[in-house]
Amino acid sequence: MNIDFALSSGVMLAKLLARRLDATNASDFKVRVGDRIEASPRYLVLDLAAIEFVDSTGLSAILSVLKRLPPDGVLALVGCQKPVAELIKLTRLDRILRLFATAEEAVQALAGG
Amino acid sequence: MAATKTEQKVAACGDWTASIRRHARLSLALPSGLLTAPELFTATALAACEPVIEGMLDTEERYTRADAKRVYYLSMEFLVGRSLENNLQNLGALGAVRQALAEVGGDLEAVLAEEHDAALGNGGLGRLAACFLDSLASLDLPGFGYGIHYEYGLFRQEIDNGSQREQPDNWLAYGSPWEIERPGEACQVPVYGSIEHAQDAQGNYTPLWLGWKLLVGVPYDFPIVGYGGQTVNWLRLFEARASQEFDMEIFNEGDYLRAVEQKMESETISKLLYPSDEVAAGRELRLLQEYFLVACAVRDMVRRFERRPQADYADFAAKIALQLNDTHPTLAVLELLRLLLDEKGLPWEEAWRTVCATCGYTNHTLMPEGLERWPVALLERVLPRHLQLLYEINHRFLAGVAERWPGDVDRLRRMSIIEESEPKQARMTHLAIIGSHAVNGAAAVHSELVKTVLVPDFYALWPEKFHNKTNGVTPRRWLLTANPGLAHLLDEALGSGWAADLERLRQLEGLADDAGFQASFAAVKRRNKERLAHLIADSARVEVDPASLFDIQVKRIHEYKRQLLNALHIAHQYLALTEDGETPPVAKTYVFAGKAAPGYWAAKQVIRLIHGLADVVNRDPRARDWLRVAFVPDYCVSLAEVIIPAGDLSEQISTAGTEASGTGNMKFMMNGALTIGTLDGANVEIRDQVGAENIFIFGLTVGEIAAIKASGAGRPAGDSLHDAGLRRVLDAFDGDRFSPGARGRFDWVRRSLVDRGDPYFHLADFAAYRAAQERSAGEYREPVGWWRKAILNVARSGKFSSDRTIREYADETWGLRSVHA
Numbered sequence: 001m002n003i004d005f006a007l008s009s010g011v012m013l014a015k016l017l018a019r020r021l022d023a024t025n026a027s028d029f030k031v032r033v034g035d036r037i038e039a040s041p042r043y044l045v046l047d048l049a050a051i052e053f054v055d056s057t058g059l060s061a062i063l064s065v066l067k068r069l070p071p072d073g074v075l076a077l078v079g080c081q082k083p084v085a086e087l088i089k090l091t092r093l094d095r096i097l098r099l100f101a102t103a104e105e106a107v108q109a110l111a112g113g
Numbered sequence: 114m115a116a117t118k119t120e121q122k123v124a125a126c127g128d129w130t131a132s133i134r135r136h137a138r139l140s141l142a143l144p145s146g147l148l149t150a151p152e153l154f155t156a157t158a159l160a161a162c163e164p165v166i167e168g169m170l171d172t173e174e175r176y177t178r179a180d181a182k183r184v185y186y187l188s189m190e191f192l193v194g195r196s197l198e199n200n201l202q203n204l205g206a207l208g209a210v211r212q213a214l215a216e217v218g219g220d221l222e223a224v225l226a227e228e229h230d231a232a233l234g235n236g237g238l239g240r241l242a243a244c245f246l247d248s249l250a251s252l253d254l255p256g257f258g259y260g261i262h263y264e265y266g267l268f269r270q271e272i273d274n275g276s277q278r279e280q281p282d283n284w285l286a287y288g289s290p291w292e293i294e295r296p297g298e299a300c301q302v303p304v305y306g307s308i309e310h311a312q313d314a315q316g317n318y319t320p321l322w323l324g325w326k327l328l329v330g331v332p333y334d335f336p337i338v339g340y341g342g343q344t345v346n347w348l349r350l351f352e353a354r355a356s357q358e359f360d361m362e363i364f365n366e367g368d369y370l371r372a373v374e375q376k377m378e379s380e381t382i383s384k385l386l387y388p389s390d391e392v393a394a395g396r397e398l399r400l401l402q403e404y405f406l407v408a409c410a411v412r413d414m415v416r417r418f419e420r421r422p423q424a425d426y427a428d429f430a431a432k433i434a435l436q437l438n439d440t441h442p443t444l445a446v447l448e449l450l451r452l453l454l455d456e457k458g459l460p461w462e463e464a465w466r467t468v469c470a471t472c473g474y475t476n477h478t479l480m481p482e483g484l485e486r487w488p489v490a491l492l493e494r495v496l497p498r499h500l501q502l503l504y505e506i507n508h509r510f511l512a513g514v515a516e517r518w519p520g521d522v523d524r525l526r527r528m529s530i531i532e533e534s535e536p537k538q539a540r541m542t543h544l545a546i547i548g549s550h551a552v553n554g555a556a557a558v559h560s561e562l563v564k565t566v567l568v569p570d571f572y573a574l575w576p577e578k579f580h581n582k583t584n585g586v587t588p589r590r591w592l593l594t595a596n597p598g599l600a601h602l603l604d605e606a607l608g609s610g611w612a613a614d615l616e617r618l619r620q621l622e623g624l625a626d627d628a629g630f631q632a633s634f635a636a637v638k639r640r641n642k643e644r645l646a647h648l649i650a651d652s653a654r655v656e657v658d659p660a661s662l663f664d665i666q667v668k669r670i671h672e673y674k675r676q677l678l679n680a681l682h683i684a685h686q687y688l689a690l691t692e693d694g695e696t697p698p699v700a701k702t703y704v705f706a707g708k709a710a711p712g713y714w715a716a717k718q719v720i721r722l723i724h725g726l727a728d729v730v731n732r733d734p735r736a737r738d739w740l741r742v743a744f745v746p747d748y749c750v751s752l753a754e755v756i757i758p759a760g761d762l763s764e765q766i767s768t769a770g771t772e773a774s775g776t777g778n779m780k781f782m783m784n785g786a787l788t789i790g791t792l793d794g795a796n797v798e799i800r801d802q803v804g805a806e807n808i809f810i811f812g813l814t815v816g817e818i819a820a821i822k823a824s825g826a827g828r829p830a831g832d833s834l835h836d837a838g839l840r841r842v843l844d845a846f847d848g849d850r851f852s853p854g855a856r857g858r859f860d861w862v863r864r865s866l867v868d869r870g871d872p873y874f875h876l877a878d879f880a881a882y883r884a885a886q887e888r889s890a891g892e893y894r895e896p897v898g899w900w901r902k903a904i905l906n907v908a909r910s911g912k913f914s915s916d917r918t919i920r921e922y923a924d925e926t927w928g929l930r931s932v933h934a
Contacts, residue, residue, distance in 0.1 A: 055356065056306060056325045063309070063323070086301060087327075089456040095319045096311055 001025040003032050009111035012036060013103055015047040021058035030061045034068055042073035043110040047103050049079030059091055066097065074098060076106045129206070129213035132160035151287070153219040154227035157210060158197050158290035164204060165336045166293075168345035175932055176255045180421065182431065183255040184927045185414050186246070187445055188438035189406060190239030190386070191260045191348060192267075193231040193335070194590075194750025196291055197224075202594050203251070203338040229284050230749045231335075232266035233350075233386060235708075236669040237584075237776050238477050240750065241555075241915075242438055244776070247587040248919040250339030250346040251613060253931040256919075259410035261402060262292075262333050262350035263386045270708045270747040275724030279388075279711050292333040292350075298416075300330040301356070302408040304401060308497045322498040327356035328379050330409035340589050340613050343934040351409040353382035389710035390483050400487060400495055407445040411452055426459055430470035434927035437549065439477040440485045440541040446472055446548030447499040450506075455498070465506070473926045474545040474552050475582070476563050477773050480673065484567075486538035489531065503539060507531055510547050514574065528570045546571050546578070551926045553580040556774035556795040558815060566770075566819075582922055583798055584774040585915035588615050591780045596758035598637035599784065599907070606630065615916065621908035631900040638761070638785060638903070645759035648745065648752075649704065655731055655743040661700035662893045664789075665781070666764035667748055667756055670709040670716040673771040677719055677862070678875045679703070679764055682886055683726055683742060684842045684851065691735050692841075698890040702741045706748035706756060715865065720744065722859050725851040753777075758784045761903075762809075762889055765790035766882065768873040770815040779913035785903040789885050791878070795913070802909045807902045811885035812878040821877075833876035834867070838883070843867070 002017035014033055018025060037044065046062065048054075066075040076098040080088060088094050100106040136159040137143045143152055176183070201207045211221040234240060242258060249256030268279040303325035313319045330351035337346045356379070382401050387393035414433055418424055421432070437443055446468055453464035477483065492500045507530040518524050530547065532538045546552050546568060554560030560581035564572040572579055593600045593612045603611055606624060611617040624630040642659035649657050666679050683703055689695040705723050709716030727742035745752065763781030765772075765788050772794035782788060782799055789809040790796040800808050813821070834840055843863045845851060852858035866876050893899050911917075923929040 053356075055327055056303070056323055060323050063311075063321070083301060086456075087303070090301075090303060091322050091325075092319060092455050093321060095313045095317075096321070 001028045001032065003029070005036055007041075008103075008107050010041045011043040011045055011107045011110050012041060013045045013047060013107070015049075015103075016051055019050060020053040020055075021048070021051050021061070022053060022055040023057040026057045026061035029058075030064055033065050037065065037068050042070050043076070044069060044073065045076045045078055045100075045103055045106045045110070047078050048084055049081070051084055052081060054084045054087055056091075059087065059093060062097070063093065074110060076100055076110060078103050078106050129157075129160060129210050130216045132163065133157050133213055133217055136160050147218050150219065150223045151227045153214060153217065153224045154197065155287075155290050157214065157219075157224055158228075161197065161200055161204070161206070161210075162290060162336075164206075164342065165200060165338055165345055168338065168342060169334075169336045169347060171934075172344050172346065175934060179932045180432075181255045181932045182434065182927070182929055183257065183414075183417075184249070184434040184436060184923075184929050185410060186242060186249075186256060186258045186436045186438060187407065187410055187442035188239065188242040188258065188260055189403065189441040190234030190438075191231075191242045191246070191258055191350070192234030192236070192239030192750060193243045193348070194240075194754070195225065195228040195230055196335075197228050198594055199247075199590055200336075200338045203247075203340045203589060204342040228751075229287070230266075230751050231284055231289070232282055232749055233260065233263050233284075235267055235386070235389060237774075238439060240586075241584055241776055244585065244587040244590070244915040245919055246337045246346065246348055247339070247589060248585070248915040250337045250344045251341070251587075251589065252916060252919060252923070253339065253344045253933045254919065254923055254929055255346070255932060256929070257346055258337070258348035259406065259413070260348065260350045261383050261386075261406050262331075262352040263383055264352075265385045267386055267708065267749075268388060268711065272720075272724065272744065272746045275721050275728070277709055277717050277720050289335075291335050293335075295332045295334060298332050298413070299354075300332075300351070300409045300412045302328040302330055302353075302405055302412075304328060304404065304495055306497055308501060320498065320501060326379075328382065328405060329354045329356050330405060332409070332413070349410075349413065351383065351406065353380055353405055355379035388708075389713065390478075390480075390485075392710055392712055397491060397495065400491060403441055404444050404448070404496060404499075407442050407448045410442075411445055411448045415452060426453065426457060426463075426467065429453075429467050431928075433471055434929065435472050436922070436927070437472060437474045437545055439475060439483065440545050443474070443485070443541040443545040443548070444496070444499065446544055447496075447502050447506075450502055450548075451498060454502075461505075465509075468548055469550050472545075472549040473922075474549040476542070476545075476552065476554050476559075476567070479559070479562055479567055479771065479773065485541040486532065487541065489537040489539055492539055500539075503530060503544065506544070506547065517574065524570060528574075542568065543571070546575075550578065551580055552578050553582045553926070554773060555582065555584045556798060557581050557583060558770075558792070558797050559773040559794060562770060562815070580925060582918055582926070583795055583912070584776050584779070585913050585918035586776050586779045586783070587915050588612050588783065590754070591757070592783050595754040596637070596641065596784050598640055599634075599758065602630075602633055602637055613916070615914035616911035618908050618911050621904055625901045625904040625908065628897075631897065631904065634785065634904055635896070635900055638759070641758040641784075642761075645704070645755055648755055649743045652747075653727075653743045653745050655727065655741060657702040657704075657741045657743060658700060661702045661741065662761045662890065663702050663704060663759055664762040664764065665704040665756060665760040665786070666766070667704070667706040667745075667753060668775075668777050670707045670719050671713075672715055672719075672873050674767050675873055675875060675878075676705060676707070676723065678766055678878060678882055679705075680719065680722055680726055681839070681842050681862075681875065681879060682883055683730070683740070684845060685838050685883065686886075687726070687730050687733075687736055687740060688841055688845060688850075689838065690739060691733065697739050698887070699893045700739050701890065702743065704743050704745065704756065706745040706752065708748055715861075718859075718861055722846075722851070722862070725859060729851050729853070753780070757781055757786075760784065760786035761893065762786060763788045763790075765793075765796050766812075766878075767791060767793045768878075769793045769813055769818055771873070779910065782906045783910040783913065785907045787889065787899075787902055787906060789882075789889055798912065802912050803906050804909075807905050807909075809885040809889045811881040813874055813881075818874060833879060836880055839876065839879050 004015040137156040266282045306325035309321040335348040393399040453459045554563040763786040765778040775794040791812040846859040846862040849856040
């Protein structure tokens with residue numbers, strides 16, 4: 001999976017350049033994001049705007065990324081399309097992650113906090 | 114008053130001929146020329162779709178403008194039958210289309226017969242749902258159905274050498290012109306998985322539902338045209354599809370077949386209607402079907418609720434009512450709660466209050482197989498988050514019970530949703546009652562039994578929750594359309610409009626003794642019987658005389674409905690005739706039709722027995738002038754529409770206390786048949802309406818049966834067997850009298866009735882049934898008296914219009930108001 005990484009105001013931004021996050025690429029996603037977590041700040045923003053489909057394996061991969069953040073770390077999701085947002089709410093991941101409409105909003109909120 | 118858009122559209126389609134030709138050419142790509150009946154059916158239905166769809170959009174606009182409260186009727190079954198005739202009738206276009214078809218070289222009856230029944234139901238429960246939708250639309254009420262788009266409806270019944278054989282019913286083989294596929298409104302439905310225990314940022318326990326498999330529910334809308342065409346509601350049926358065309362990982366690994374298999378597995382969920390509750394009991398696929406329906410329905414109704422300008426969840430129950438048609442959709446209680454808690458973030462108390470204020474539950478059966486229980490282990494595997502919620506509901510509920518009845522541990526055990534059996538089971542009836550603000554049975558006597566026998570503990574806790582809503586049937590399909598001869602007679606006698614106000618039939622009472630009216634009424638019945646006689650000759654290969662008394666029992670074959678009691682009496686009559694020389698008071702034709710669940714041995718044996726009887730009786734020259742027996746194969750809605758108007762005597766002979774209501778009894782009454790029946794289900798109310806002198810009531814009452822059971826005396830088989838006639842019948846079944854060359858084929862009758870205690874009281878009721886039969890036959894010999902009674906049955910059938918039932922639901926359970934055009 002191609003992922004664009006960028007650091008902004010102390011927040012790591014990861015933009016997923018794929019149309020789906022599922023069993024076919026979830027392992028790759030975990031490895032690639034995990035590598036960056038080792039050296040990144042405690043705030044990570046996943047930009048899912050391109051993702052049209054996510055399955056349970058994909059959501060579990062996001063959860064495992066959260067678990068690798070430091071205890072005071074925050075994982076935020078931005079740009080979720082409607083079907084993706086529905087499943088995040090359904091699994092209740094929105095209770096332990098933070099959701100924003102755009103990357104800018106997320107960076108502002110996290111860097112400010 | 115200005116014409117509605119629908120009326121304008123019907124008028125614009127005034128040239129039905131042109132419309133039918135246009136659809137034949139442009140929608141079906143058929144060259145000009147003579148069209149076949151199937152082609153004409155599709156072209157005509159598509160022509161009808163124009164005003165229908167216009168009406169549906171018009172109606173939706175009207176409801177939206179009024180910000181009307183809506184009711185959603187959740188049912189695993191909708192036994193719709195054919196739609197073209199009903200839709201044209203309700204649009205007021207039947208005459209115009211008849212003429213248009215004649216112009217293009219077609220015949221309306223032949224074209225109507227081309228439509229395949231939508232048999233998405235087993236019997237009464239599914240047909241009731243379809244009647245209710247008709248009434249909702251006819252009363253301009255915002256009411257809609259949610260169900261499953263089964264690929265295969267109820268099996269087709271073939272009779273092979275007297276035995277039932279099941280064939281798949283691929284009702285969509287040639288597509289349906291009525292359905293509108295809506296892939297853009299598909300719902301995502303997760304199933305299976307597990308709960309991961311996590312904490313949110315504030316340290317609160319936050320269970321996460323992960324590891325699920327995703328299904329997609331694609332809706333298909335079927336327009337429901339109300340009488341007069343002013344309102345067109347819809348029935349939305351969901352089809353299960355895999356979430357992706359293929360699991361790409363498996364596909365990429367080159368295992369194409371396994372990838373396709375996975376896709377097929379997901380789509381299996383809406384493949385097949387279970388042919389009975391017994392067959393469905395405990396099946397994982399059935400649980401998946403039930404959850405699939407409620408998950409799609411709840412998402413869909415919530416989505417519609419949120420389209421409103423101010424979607425405040427405090428208003429949810431003021432804007433939405435959800436009716437559970439029996440326990441099958443009870444998971445809606447859990448699904449709505451989950452959605453409000455997990456997805457909308459409502460606190461428990463508010464979410465639960467909203468669920469209870471929204472849901473209503475109709476109980477349809479006291480039979481054990483109808484009372485669903487799901488193994489807790491299965492629920493945990495398929496719906497782990499819902500099981501968590503179910504435990505929490507139960508915990509809170511039992512705490513309330515314990516507070517009301519301190520120290521009453523046995524009561525807690527009885528009322529718990531969880532049955533501490535091995536394996537542990539979840540009682541869906543309890544969940545439905547706890548999660549609903551209103552609970553009702555389907556006839557007065559049934560509703561009493563719900564309170565006193567089925568769930569007395571719940572009645573003691575919440576007496577105000579329990580109501581009665583006696584079932585009804587739509588007079589548009591079951592009288593106006595099915596019996597055009599009688600409808601015409603009623604128009605002449607009462608003027609038009611009675612089909613929307615069935616109580617007006619009361620005015621017929623004044624004509625009950627009118628010789629001219631009686632003659633016209635009898636002539637209509639005679640024509641209907643001739644029509645049925647043709648059908649019987651074609652399908653059952655039995656010649657019957659329309660002048661004979663048509664004694665009809667059509668319904669699912671089940672022990673409690675006691676087709677066997679009817680068969681015992683026919684055998685008795687035959688033996689009395691052939692051995693004792695006792696000729697019956699009148700010549701009789703006994704007509705049966707109905708399907709037996711494929712795995713229900715006893716019911717299938719009854720079909721075989723009726724065929725055995727028919728073979729012997731119909732061939733015996735000593736009997737054939739007096740008795741005929743016919744079993745019409747493949748009972749379905751469109752067959753019922755031919756059979757019921759031809760009935761003289763309607764057999765409603767279930768063991769008292771077993772039939773919730775019955776609706777066949779109402780349809781026969783409405784069409785001028787007299788009922789021979791027990792005091793069971795709605796028969797009691799039919800007697801109250803028509804008067805005891807106009808119905809043939811017999812047999813043990815609910816109270817008497819309860820007393821016999823309570824006394825532990827067992828069935829009075831010994832007493833009944835003093836009856837020489839009955840003994841002779843059982844002996845005949847033991848031998849080869851009704852199974853020449855196959856002695857003992859029917860010896861199960863004695864085993865079941867004598868050796869195994871006759872749980873449905875056939876023997877105990879036999880003498881009373883025989884006497885009632887004799888009474889009815891005797892009265893049939895006096896035509897003036899008989900037709901008077903038949904006319905009074907029609908005149909007093911107004912109560913049994915489903916419009917009355919729906920008005921009661923709308924006023925007392927749903928808080929729903931009509932939104933007139």
